[in-house]
Every structure is written in C-alpha cells, then in structure tokens.
Amino acid sequence: MSNIIAIVGRPNVGKSTLFNRLTESRKAIVDDMSGVTRDRHYGVGEWTDRQFTVIDTGGYVANSEDVYEAAIREQVMIAIEEASVLVFMVDVTTGITDLDDDIAQVLRRSNKPVFVCANKVDNTALYNEIHTFYGFGLGEVYPLSSMTGSGTGELLDEIVKNF
Ligand code: GDP
Ligand code: MG
Numbered sequence: 001m002s003n004i005i006a007i008v009g010r011p012n013v014g015k016s017t018l019f020n021r022l023t024e025s026r027k028a029i030v031d032d033m034s035g036v037t038r039d040r041h042y043g044v045g046e047w048t049d050r051q052f053t054v055i056d057t058g059g060y061v062a063n064s065e066d067v068y069e070a071a072i073r074e075q076v077m078i079a080i081e082e083a084s085v086l087v088f089m090v091d092v093t094t095g096i097t098d099l100d101d102d103i104a105q106v107l108r109r110s111n112k113p114v115f116v117c118a119n120k121v122d123n124t125a126l127y128n129e130i131h132t133f134y135g136f137g138l139g140e141v142y143p144l145s146s147m148t149g150s151g152t153g154e155l156l157d158e159i160v161k162n163f
Contacts, residue, residue: 006083019056
C-alpha cells in the first residue's frame with residue numbers, strides 16, 4: 001500500500017497528539033484489531049491535495065520492562081512493514097533515552113524513509129535542544145509542537161514528496 005504514515009516512538013512523546021492533529025476534521029477510522037496489532041489506530045489525513053493514511057502505534061500493555069521493550073520493537077517492525085513513511089517521534093524535553101536508541105537501531109535497518117521529529121518544541125528556546133537527535137544518524141530532525149501544531153506543515157511538505 002502507499003501513502004501510509006506510521007508514527008512510532010516510546011510512550012508519552014506525543015504520538016497520539018500528532019495523530020489527532022494530522023487527522024483532525026477527518027473521520028478517524030478506529031480499528032480495534034486483535035493480537036499484536038491491538039491499539040493501532042488508523043486515520044485519514046490530507047495535505048496539499050494529497051491524501052494519506054496515518055497509523056498511531058501505541059497502547060503497550062506489559063508487566064515487565066523486557067516485555068515492554070519487546071512490545072515496542074514489535075510495533076516498530078509492523079510499522080516498517082505497513083507504512084511507506086515512518087515518523088520517529090522523540091521528546092525534546094527528555095532528550096535521548098535507551099528506548100529511543102533501541103527504536104532508532106531498528107529504524108536504521110529499515111529501507112523506508114524515516115522522519116525524526118523532535119516533539120514538544122513549544123518555544124524557540126527549546127529549538128536549540130534538537131541538535132542532540134542528529135546523533136541517531138537518521139538524517140534531518142524536524143522540530144514539532146504537536147500541541148500547537150507548529151512545525152507540522154514543514155514536516156508534511158517533506159513527507160508528501162514521497163507520495
Ligand atoms: P503518546 O503516548 O506518544 O501517544 O503521547 P500522547 O500524545 O498521549 O502525549 C503524551 C503527553 O504529552 C500528553 O500529556 C500530551 O498532552 C503531551 N504533549 C503532546 N504533544 C505535546 C507538545 O507538543 N508539547 C507539550 N508540551 N506537550 C505535548
Ligand atoms: Mg498514544
């Protein structure tokens with residue numbers, strides 16, 4: 001399938017907030033699938049006349065740190081399979097965590113375009129903190145505030161070039 005954006009990242013970085021923003025005013029297709037795809041949400045978005053599907057990954061249910069990490073890795077693997085473009089979301093207020101590094105490692109092995117998004121850049125002072133995420137070796141880092149919507153236009157301009 002084409003024109004599918006999957007948002008991946010550890011919990012609490014703001015994936016669902018971005019998903020809601022990209023699919024706002026659209027009727028979200030909420031698909032409660034069973035098994036490993038549990039809690040994956042599918043929605044429809046549009047930018048400059050181009051339509052796309054957005055997948056929000058998340059909702060990890062696990063009772064130990066190991067299971068939790070494995071569940072996240074599994075979600076990333078499925079996203080790599082399903083999506084044409086991956087949005088790797090990180091949080092500028094926390095910097096890089098071990099889980100971020102794990103996810104980045106999986107993404108570096110994929111042959112899909114990856115857009116590193118530094119979320120929660122709510123003000124210009126935080127903009128100076130995004131340089132750390134170039135350390136993933138995944139190319140350009142896009143500052144975002146999913147809460148205010150700032151940066152999403154610039155991100156989508158680049159993403160739709162792949163569609
Ligand atoms: P998810 O677990 O990755 O899906 O993250 P959520 O979308 O549920 O967001 C986790 C928390 O971060 C919530 O309290 C959001 O309101 C908050 N959040 C999301 N985006 C932003 C942002 O751009 N700036 C700030 N300051 N908080 C945000
Ligand atoms: Mg979420």
